[in-house]
Amino acid sequence: MTDHTEIPQSLETKSGGNVGAAFEEFMRAFETYKDANDDRLSELERRSASDPLIDDKLARLDRALDETKRVADTLAVKAQRPHLGGAGAIETAAVREHRRAFNDYVRKGETANLSRLEAKALAVSTNSGADGGYLVPDETERAVISALKDISPIRAIASVRQVSGSVYKKPFAITGPVTGWVAETASRTQTATPTLDELSFPTMELYAMPAATATLLDDSAVNIDEWIAEEVRDTFAQQEGTAFVSGNGSAKPKGFLDYTKVANGSWAWENIGYITTGVDGLFPASNPADKLIDLIYTVKAGYRGNGTFVFNRGTQAAIRKMKDGDGHYVWQPAASAGEPSLLMGYPVVESEDMPAMAEDSYSVAFGDFRRGYLIVDRVGIRVLRDPFSSKPYVLFYTTKRVGGGVQDFNAIKLLKFEA
Template sequence: MESINEALERLLNERTKFVEEKVKPLSEIAATRSFTPEEETTSDECKTRLNAMDSTISLLRDEISMQSKMPQTTSRAQDNGISEQLRSLLVERNSTKQTIDLKTDLARAFKRALTTDPSQTGAGSELVPTTFAQSLITPLRQMSGLLQAGAQPLSTSTGEEILWPRVKSYGEAEKNIKPGATIGGTDMSFDQVSSKTSKYGQIVMTPRELIEDSAIDIEGFVGQAIGQNVGLGIDSDALDALLPGDGKDNAITLTVTGGAITPTFDEIIDLESSVIAPYRVGAAFLVSPGAVKALRKIKDTTGRYLWQSSLQAGWPAVLDGYPVIEDPFLPNPGAGQATILFGSFNRVIMRVVNSLALERSDQFAFDKDSIAWRGILRAGVILTDSNALAAFVGKTA
């Protein structure tokens, strides 16, 4: 039976061959003239095939990455890192608190997520058999895209409000100064942007038998899942803070209101142009899942699709020359909904306070002989320059 690594290698080879034989000839034609109806149909079929192959490649890579983190033996002596720390905390009971550093892994915590069934039926008894495969089936979840678009993670040691100085105006030099005349010009001006944090957390109940008897690294999985779930909660609130709206300190103020709930090609150009030129360098689109379908159908004045599927697996598609990144926490198209953001996301700071604190309690569910595992993290978002991002808003009713 073909292994996952073999399947990935085969699919990558098939994709490379497909691009060479089918996609490149179409790209050469598109560079010189418009497609014929037959070529247009072939182009659509190629895009559909590439998207399907890329989706499968991404799933296989995620599975390989996940399996590489699973222990290959049930021997407790080979546990290390977070797994060893958590096992010590949960089973040997020689500590009451453990801190896991997320500074270097914060982006991954926002971009990937695993899940476990919190209901009583799937609370863990299925994971404690007499004979058990040493891997855990984890459903894939939609990934957030704010950090992938370029937002910068920042760790601070305390969580109090921070006022960030910001240049509001560079002033202006006087022109055509006459000999002996007083030099004029206008002064620079400054203001401040405030950074506040909120608390995020999750409690997971684990039967003691699950920790003691499981053939897989349950404690490592629980710690990772809590960290990722907390990260996704932070990303959701960060996007809510950035979306246009009155009374929000970090809300985007540059907006383009469409003639419908989805944009036209002209409105995409208006959205790009609303961001000043320096912030269009390295810019990206951040798009809701519901808006992706509409964007893929947008054509230029010659009838060619603006959406370009990536020719390299793992890279985002491109719209009018800019990468497109999907984020599930943006609203779907609707009246008054900001479904597309554009600009330089490196002016967005995702602030976290220290690291994710993981703690355990034997007393919380003493009557059930279960261990309560709690993760807590404080975080917030800052838009350091309101000129860096713009939003497309669907036409209001």
């Protein structure tokens, strides 16, 4: 059997950019990983201690497994992502005019046409201004948002709503309306009024500031819309990802880990419930996977069907080694490139913003994030051209407004690593 213990240096080159080849490499890496872990478990049974050489090999395999999965997923996303303004794009005359005006603004700093178009659309008062820049074309905004969904872990599984205002308010029924059965001819009693809570999701400004050379701006072969989208999406995704997990709600979204956390037996609305591993900073040595089963069943049945596990790479490495009572690995690789791996039949989302396993850490989350967490995007991404602050480069102060927070406190539960 081939030994894939070394982290591949250029997996994308090795696969020739082919999604299928990259995914096959990932599956081979997983088979090798299982063999190495089986050796580790045999050593534990035989000597009550693992071999350091096997542990080191397993750690390297674990990194290789993550890298091969990342490459396969990246290639799958690239294969599906359309180019801005490419063949098949349908544009109205107004869209083409906005694109030309935006192109002139970015390349040459000409503002007259953009100002006229935005004034005509009555958008100046809310989306642009002396210090606010100008709206990017709609197709560029869609490309950025679509890319964010591909690379921002929580955005990919949460609910997303677009708004035109600065705050989104949502009434939510905590208790639900009172209902009942009644005979066909019997009188109907009035149902009780449900208990409502109003959740508020303000949008906060997120910015990125890519820089361009004069040569790039003068190059007519460069698709300037696509360049801006590619430059800002990774920065936006990184900042969003952190905020959606642990943001404190001050000038940024409120992450689901920032809410008050209580033992699940004492759970109440506006809190996030948790259970414990029973060991400080670790899973229990005996039947560790049972704690994951317990976590799954802290979530009500109506939410479990769309449940997703969220944890970071280090926690995933620990979970990959676990087997169930029948000797089967509880973590299973994705069925195809671009699809999530599975843990006990539920999708896994890897977020490096989740805390590492440590004493009293909340390192594993599970639940229906589509119902549990809401992301609010204010319509419009703006660009302000700055040719003065960093000569000879031209800076593009690019902003979008985004908010987020828990919208259903029933839907998300946590695993706390404490005794």
